[in-house]
Amino acid sequence: MCSNVQSKIPILEFSKENLNPGTNSSLSISHSVRGALESYGCFIAVYEKFTSDLHDEMFKSAKELFDLPMEAKVKNKSNFAGSGYGGNFSTMPLFEYLGIENGANLEATKNFTNIMWPDGNDSFCGTAHSYCKLLLELDHTVIQMVANSYELENFYNSFIESSFYLTRFMKYRVPKEDEINIGLLPHTDKNFMSIIHTNHVRGLEIETRAGEWIDLQPSPSTFLVIAGEPMMAWSNGRIHAPLHRVVIRGKEEKYSIGNFSLINGTVQVPEKLVNGENQLKFKPFSHPAFLEYCKQGGPTMESAIKSFSGI
Ligand SMILES: O=C(O)CCC(=O)C(=O)O
Ligand SMILES: [Fe+2]
Numbered sequence: 677m678c679s680n681v682q683s684k685i686p687i688l689e690f691s692k693e694n695l696n697p698g699t700n701s702s703l704s705i706s707h708s709v710r711g712a713l714e715s716y717g718c719f720i721a722v723y724e725k726f727t728s729d730l731h732d733e734m735f736k737s738a739k740e741l742f743d744l745p746m747e748a749k750v751k752n753k754s755n756f757a758g759s760g761y762g763g764n765f766s767t768m769p770l771f772e773y774l775g776i777e778n779g780a781n782l783e784a785t786k787n788f789t790n791i792m793w794p795d796g797n798d799s800f801c802g803t804a805h806s807y808c809k810l811l812l813e814l815d816h817t818v819i820q821m822v823a824n825s826y827e828l829e830n831f832y833n834s835f836i837e838s839s840f841y842l843t844r845f846m847k848y849r850v851p852k853e854d855e856i857n858i859g860l861l862p863h864t865d866k867n868f869m870s871i872i873h874t875n876h877v878r879g880l881e882i883e884t885r886a887g888e889w890i891d892l893q894p895s896p897s898t899f900l901v902i903a904g905e906p907m908m909a910w911s912n913g914r915i916h917a918p919l920h921r922v923v924i925r926g927k928e929e930k931y932s933i934g935n936f937s938l939i940n941g942t943v944q945v946p947e948k949l950v951n952g953e954n955q956l957k958f959k960p961f962s963h964p965a966f967l968e969y970c971k972q973g974g975p976t977m978e979s980a981i982k983s984f985s986g987i
Contacts, residue, residue, distance in 0.1 A: 684890055685882065686712040686719040687898075695817065702824075709818060710825035717916030718882055718902045720892075721871075723814055730810070731896035733803045735875045738931045740800065741774060742847045744792060749774060751791050757971060758936070759842050770848045770859050770924055779808030779843035808843050811871055811899075811935035815841070818869065818901055819937075826911075828946050838941045839868070848879065848922055848930040859922030859930065863976045865904030866967060867936040868943075872900045877930040883919040905981040906939065906966065909958040912949040917981075939963040961985035 686708065694705045712719035742749075752774050754760035759775030776788045782805055789801040816836065823831040848859035859879055874880060874894045881889045882902075892900060908917040924930060944960040961984060970980050 684884065684888075685716055685892070685900075687722060688712065688719050689722045689724070690814070690817065691724045702821075706821035706824040709821040713822065713901075713903050713907075713915045714911075715916070716882075716884065717908070717918035718900055718920075721814060721818070721899045721901050722897055723810075723899060724897070725813075726810060726897045726899075728896040730803070730807060731873075734807045734873075734933065735931055737800045737803050738845050738847070738875075738933065740797075741792060741845055742772060742931075748792055752788065756842070757967060758844060768858060768861060769855060770851055770857075771846065771922075772849070773844050773846045775842050775844045776804070776808070777843075778841055779804060780812040780841065804843075807933070808841075808935070811843065811873070811933075812841060814899060814901075815869065815871055815935055815937055818871075826946070826949065828948060831946060835939075838939050839937050840940050842867070842934075842936045842938065844934045844936065846932045846934065848924050848932075850927055850929060851924060857924045859924050860920075861976045862919045862921040864917045864919055864978065864980075865902055865936070866906070866970045866980065867904045867938050868906045868910075868963070869904060869937050870902045871935040872902065872932055873934075874932040875930065877924075877926065877928045879922045879924050879926075879930045880932070881921050881923060885916060885918075889921075904936075905979070906943050906961075906963055909961070909981045909985060910943050910945060912945045912954055913957045914949065914954075919978075938967075955987075957987055959985045959987060 688705060688708055694701050696702055749761050752761045754775060759777055761774055763772035765771055776784055778784045785801055785805040789797050819835050820832050851857045876894055878891060880892045883889050903915045903917050905917045908915050942960050943963050945956060945958055950956045966984050969984050970977055973980060
């Protein structure tokens with residue numbers, strides 16, 4: 677059963693006023709971010725800095741990217757799971773993706789563009805780079821708010837020092853007759869935190885703690901922020917890592933872009949989040965080793981972090 681009452685998922689305004697550090701409104705939104713992540717494992721961020729022109733340009737460029745011949749797309753190679761090129765999956769035939777590692781770095785975006793278009797494509801490169809930078813900024817803002825709300829002064833800096841990012845362009849084609857309409861199988865994210873942006877086509881669905889599937893209504897300036905299993909473990913189980921999936925119910929192709937944060941090192945529950953009522957639930961773990969572990973069970977492996985580092 678799927679409901680489209682997306683108002684159940686908190687919608688938070690990231691306006692200039694709300695983001696002014698040290699103000700009451702910035703502290704109040706920090707607590708709302710934490711509350712949403714603890715109750716739902718996700719929230720919708722309305723990001724004022726993000727213009728609908730950039731949305732339109734980025735999704736036009738994403739279509740141009742997927743319209744390239746297969747010989748070009750498979751040249752985007754990576755050893756990193758979920759990066760490089762992926763498509764033609766037997767269980768998810770509609771799904772195709774291309775990843776850029778650290779796309780907010782101009783060299784990385786240029787490199788990707790030159791692999792895809794050996795004669796260059798300045799328009800794609802410029803748009804993708806501006807876009808990745810804004811997503812990175814939003815990611816850092818959310819992390820700062822989570823740190824503020826838990827009163828963990830050092831967390832933000834240590835996160836920035838050890839995090840790296842994957843920007844993934846994703847396409848879901850329309851199913852052929854007699855083909856399943858599953859775009860992406862239900863899964864919890866294995867990266868730390870994800871920010872998902874989508875074109876106007878619906879299809880991304882999130883499961884609430886009560887087991888109800890919510891269908892998200894896309895809009896140009898809204899982003900879905902989702903906690904992954906490592907973030908849940910870092911918070912000692914306070915933050916929820918929700919199941920989500922993509923289902924293509926209509927007759928239009930869906931494009932989405934995700935910014936996925938990862939930690940190049942150890943994830944450890946801060947001491948402040950362990951007390952009499954909240955005994956330590958997760959041992960420190962290496963995020964890269966956790967990703968290796970998940971390769972065995974595939975991306976749909978449930979509660980992988982509990983079997984990997986749970987106490
Ligand atoms: O494309 C989407 O809307 C969701 C993508 C997603 O959940 C993922 O890549 O982990
Ligand atoms: Fe996901």
